[in-house]
Amino acid sequence: MQPASEHGAAVAMRPALYRVIEVGRETADAVTLVLQPAADGIASALPGEFNMLWASGVGEVPVSCSALSGMGLLVHTIRDVGRVTHALCSLTGGGVIGVRGPFGRGWDVGSARGKDVVIIAGGLGLAPLRPVVHAILGRRTDFGVVSLVVGARSAAELLFRAELDSWWHERRIAVRTIVDRPSSGWAGSVGIVTNELRRVTFDPGNSVAMVCGPEIMMRVVATRLTERGLPPTRTLLSLERNMQCGAGVCGHCQLGGAFVCVDGPVMTWDVVAPLLAVPEL
Ligand SMILES: Cc1cc2nc3c(=O)[nH]c(=O)nc-3n(C[C@H](O)[C@H](O)[C@H](O)COP(=O)(O)OP(=O)(O)OC[C@H]3O[C@@H](n4cnc5c(N)ncnc54)[C@H](O)[C@@H]3O)c2cc1C
Ligand code: FES
Secondary structure: OOOHHHHHHHHHHOOEEEEEEEEEEEEOOEEEEEEEEOOOOOOOOOOOOEEEEEEOOOEEEEEEOOEEOOOOOEEEEEEOOOHHHHHHHOOOOOOEEEEEEEEOEOOOHHHHOOOEEEEEEEHHHHHHHHHHHHHHHHOHHHOOOEEEEEEEEEHHHOOOHHHHHHHHHHOOOEEEEEEEEOOOOOOOEEOOHHHHHOOOOOOHHHEEEEEEOOHHHHHHHHHHHHHOOOOHHHEEEEOOOOOOOOOOOOOOOEEOOEEHHHHOEEEEHHHHHHHHOOOOO
């Protein structure tokens, strides 16, 4: 019999087959896939965890869960940026892919109970944060003031537009959107996420921030939050690095002494800041 850890690693390497049951177009280059297990599925994920999605004959990439389903379904929102993501974004209903996971350390939503929560997403960064918003809305009275700031290059590139509108109309959380380039009919803010963040009020002594987006945006946002008195230990960021195994075996995702696939992708700013200060680490 294998030792438990080797057995765990072996299981983590074996993809389970999933069938596409729904494809939703989010933007010109991003889709949301809903996947159903073709036989035995994988374990359910927590907010911020990711799966390795394998397109047969093309390759495998890490993709966050953009919603959590209690019925064994997987929901992933994918932007077409290269070979594997293109194959995944080209899938239609009935298509089959392999899935390994869930992997990683996600958002510690429990640590935000009783606190104000500031959620900041840039572009596709809203995908891994959407399960956090769902979890908070499911237990809204457990949290203080909750603010969501979403930035995108243009209105057409905002993900989950209908859901964002419904969150805004319900006013159970404060939703702010900002775009780099306004289009006709856009009545919201124009500029970068950090401009909009200035308008968000929170109690730095009793708040948690969760940030996901391009690395440069996360660095600036985390720095601004620290300047406003939020302790770096309560600023959570989701990092991206190239990954191969997803399970702490191959070393592809190494960042300093950490493996992003097992020590992250969600890490706190006090840990991440010194690592990102080293060029090309
Ligand atoms: C933990 C984690 C969660 C992720 N969640 C999502 C998600 O929810 N939705 C989504 O669309 N994408 C997500 N990504 C990014 C996704 O994995 C990459 O876009 C994908 O690996 C690109 O592979 P490709 O073969 O399509 O592109 P390639 O042909 O390999 O590369 C195309 C471009 O993407 C860049 N790239 C390649 N791999 C990565 C990577 N891992 N991270 C960042 N840039 C990369 C390359 O430098 C190149 O510029 C996540 C990545 C990580 C690490
Ligand atoms: S992807 Fe292999 S160790 Fe992280």
